[in-house]
Amino acid sequence: MLNSLTRLQRYYLYYTAVFVLFVLTLALLERHGMPPRWVGYAFLVFTVSMYATIGVFSRTTDVSEYYVAGRRVPALFNGMATGADWMSAASFMGLAGTLYLQGFQGLAYVIGWTGGFVLVALLLAPYLRRFGQYTIPDFLVARYGGNFIRLVAVAAAILASFVYVVAQIYGVGVITSRFVSLQFEVGVFVGLAGILVCSFLGGMRAVTWTQVAQYLILIVAYVTPVAILSYNVTGVPIPQLVYGQVLEKVTTLEHQLFDSAKELEVRELYQERADLYAQKIMQLPQSLILERERLSIQINELKSSDVQMREIVALERQRRELPHDPEQARLRWENEMFTAVDRSKPPIHHAEPFPAKTVEEQNALRFNFLGLIFCLTIGTAALPHVLMRYYTTPSVSQARESVVWSLLFIVILYITAPAYAVFAKFEVLSNLAGIPIAKLPGWVAAWTKVGLVGIEDINGDGILQLAELSLNPDVIVLATPEIAGMPYVVSGLVAAGALAAALSTADGLLLTITSALSHDVYYRIFRPGASTQLRLVISKSLLLVVAVFAATVAAQKPGTILSMVAWAFSIAGSAFFPALVLGIFWARATRAGAIAGMLVGLLLTLYYILRLEFGGFAWLGLEGAPLKPWLHLQSTSAGVFGIVAGFMTNVLVSLFTRPSPQAADFLARIRQPDRRGEGI
Amino acid sequence: MNQVSPYWRKTRHLTAWLLVIWVVLTFCVSWFARELNAYSFFGFPFGFYFAAQGILLCYLGIIVYYSRRMRQLDAEYAGDAE
Structure with a gap:
């Protein structure tokens, strides 16, 4: 059977086997008295050195290898790499917690972050691949012409990616400081090293192969603890199938507890x-x-x-x-x-959508839910670091297939996250609520010390009421191993998974920023005659500079950084989506239309976010109280306005200007059938 | 330039249909999640189940179908490519 696999598939099979063996060995060692701290170190050293090995073996001095992995990545592996690229520290640690806190409302993230891949598959990936250059700005320039649109695209790409990469490095700092008790700042620079070993020598090629490795670790780490917990609670180790029963129990408990x-x-x-x-x-x-x-x-x-x-x-x-x-x-x-x-406030029932008393309030919640889905889907379909991955497959047909694989691998995590939330809620409702504070399970005290769980006995009766408990969203995934009474090695595994999620996303983002600067700005605008060697040198030095800069920002612990990540979707969606989609499907779209649409969409989104979150800006002449939300939409859904305005501006301006001369040829080329359509 | 190749016409047609399905699933069904919760499915309230799992599987279905159908179209019109 092994012989029927390709060489790559065999490699990754061995790799997974080695990793599983490593985890089992650690479990054995822990049972014989290896201290938890060492388990943490072992995971950190082992996984990062695996990534480093792959990174060093994939080093390259070829431009096409460096930017698009030589376009030799098979659909399956590109799917895994995209999965790791896509799922960030926030998806890994935060999503289950958000679902815990918001119940049904949190599912907007699950729907939005997966639905976007349908748009990628139908509207973008095949056409980007058929065009076959290096970056998203390349595509826009080829379609519309002129370097101004390149600059706008570069600015938007960097704006959307930089905050995001800082958040990933911050995540690495949090994980390492929590599990290996490194100092936060040291952890950040360990993360920096982990990112650089993957991307510095081998660019996209190295990033692709480490991302595949990271995907395997992160998915094993995500699914294992909740499968064991599910087995403990229901007797079936497939949480996705059986958490319906647990949800029913949760609902019953909620009815008993909430109004006691x-x-x-x-x-x-x-x-x-x-x-x-x-x-x-x-x-x-x-x-x-x-x-x-x-x-x-x-x-x-x-x-x-x-x-x-x-x-x-x-x-x-x-x-x-x-x-x-x-x-x-x-x-x-x-x-x-x-x-x-x-x-x-009375707590919300987990399974109840749009909980509110009046119909108007319910509809406001509905609008927010759908608005957030809209922004997240379109943002997903427009984030340059994800789109870039579809340049790396060998053929158009493989690009389409690799979106299928990407979504499959991503869905495995997103279908599991709601199960995490429900199991955690079941644990809290049945084993914490109404229990004397002195007798709470050990994991509560452990995470209270770190500040992720808060308990305040406001009525002084010595018993924990639900309203007296506060949980940080991250704690749901991190504490599940302890909730289920698993050995520390499982916690170490979760930490390694979170680290893999953060590193892989950071790699992809960093590469996007670097190629925007080195390929689009330096090579295409300033020095079109630069030799390939010089281009790579510039690219690698910029990578180093951007990475160090991002780590320095992350080391300052910027408090608002995590909420800023949600805005990246609105920014990317409103800047890129209309220009890309109209560019492919509407021959009449013109350069002026695209530029106007991108600028209007981007600026409107930024304006809405900034005015809603920070109020006025004296230095910009905007003063006064924070804006009242339009249509009740929160700032995370700012893209709704930006995207719609971007489309309208693009269409209107296009109708009043002359079509770009090169558009016809370009469209004829990307709209033709795939000659190498053999697939896998 | 105005004559649309049959390959592109079919591609556009397929894309439009799948997009309509996607919009209906994503925005119309989710709007009625509250009402759908009255039905039960595998022990889940249906509105919750659909948002947490059902819709993801439908998404997969859409793009699997698209990928298959496009491969057929590619094979059918491969001779037309320049």
């Missing part, structure tokens, strides 16, 4: 707290002065009595940590108020 007297009491207390903060904010700056005086009086009273020094110190710290000025106080208290308001 204790839960109502706790939510009432949070409501009171929120009101208190609201009052304090209203009465600024007096309330801050009063607060300080109150603490001072309390401290003095305590000092005159004979209580323990510890309590006084605690109060003094509280006084020291009071906000310094009314502005800071307002920000901090508003934050506290919103947290309390959130907790005072």
Whole structure:
């Protein structure tokens, strides 16, 4: 049977076997007393050195190899590489948690991130491959002509990719600091090294083959813990099939718990707290002065009595940590108020779509749900680092097939994520809610220490109510091994998977940014006569510079970076999608139309995001309170307006301008049948 | 330039149909998730099941069909390519 496989398939089969063997060996060693910390190190060193080996063996000095892996990547492997390229640290760690917190509403991510591949398959991948150059800007220039559109495309590609790559490197820092207890900044630079060993020497070729390796690790790591958990809970190790029953149990538990007297009491207390903060904010700056005086009086009273020094110190710290000025106080208290308001709301039922009392509110939720799906699908179909992968297959027909493989490999993860969320919720509802805080399972305490789980006994009854528990989304995937009582080696496996997800996405993004700068800007615009050797030297040095820069930004721990990733979809979607799709399917689209559409779409999206999130910008002449959302849509769905406006502008301007002269030839070429249509 | 090759006409036709199916599945069915939840499927409420699994399998179906059909079209019109 082995002989019927291709050489590559055999290699990856051996590789997977070696990895499984490695995990089993570690499990054995752990049982004989190997400390968890070493297990973490072993995973880190083993996986990164695997990637490095592949990276070194795939080194290349050929331009076509460097940018598009020589167009020799079979559909199956391109599918795996795209899967790893696509699934980021956020998909791996965050998605299940988002589904846990938002229930049905979170499924917008699952639908959006997979539905986009239908658009890739039908509208883009085959045509990009038939065109057969190196980058997305190349395609736009060939269709519309002129270097201005190249610059706009490069700017949009970098804008969408850079934030995204910073978030991946940040993710690596978080994973390494949590599992191997490296310092965060050290972890970031370990991540940087991990990324560079894959991409520096071999460009797209090395990135492709390491991404395949990373896909295998990440999918094994994602599916294993929840399969074991499913086996423990239901007796069937295929969570995707059986979590329906568990969901039913969750729904029953929700009905019992949500409106119990204790839960109502706790939510009432949070409501009171929120009101208190609201009052304090209203009465600024007096309330801050009063607060300080109150603490001072309390401290003095305590000092005159004979209580323990510890309590006084605690109060003094509280006084020291009071906000310094009314502005800071307002920000901090508003934050506290919103947290309390959130907790005072009745929790949502996991399986209930669009939970709201009135029909209007339900429809607002529906609009947001569909709006988010719209942005995510179109953003998915327009992210340059994903589209670039379809340049690397040997034929058009293989490009189409590789989208099928990509979606299949991606669906395996996305179909599992909702199961994670439901199993975690079942655990929380049946084993945490209503349990004395002193008797909570061990994993709760372990993750409380790291700050990912928060418990506050607001009504002081010593028993955990649901509203008193707060979970960071990342904890769902990370803690599942412990929830299911698995040995530490499984946690190490999950960490290795998360690392693979982050590294593979970072590699793809970094390559996109580098090729935009070196191929599109340097070679196509500044030095069209540059020798291939010089082009590669420039490319590699830029890769280094961009990577170090991204790692430096990540090491600053920018707080908003994670939410900024969601905006990348809207940015990419509104800048690229209309120009690409109209360019392929509508002969009448002109250069002026494309440029106008890209600019209008991009600027409208940016305007909406910035105005909604940050309010006014004095230096831009935009002032005043944050914008009121249009059609109730949140900033993550900003692309709805940008994409629609981009399409309309493109069409309108095109109708009033002359068609580009080269369009006819170009379209005739990309619309012809595939001569090498033999497939696999 | 105005005469459309039969290959391209068929491709466009296929693409349009599959896109319509995609839009109906993605936007119309999801809109009624609340109502669909009244039905049960393998123990799942149907609205939830469709959004979490059903729709993903339909997506796969769409692009598998597209890939097959396009390969046939390619073979049929391979002689027309320049």
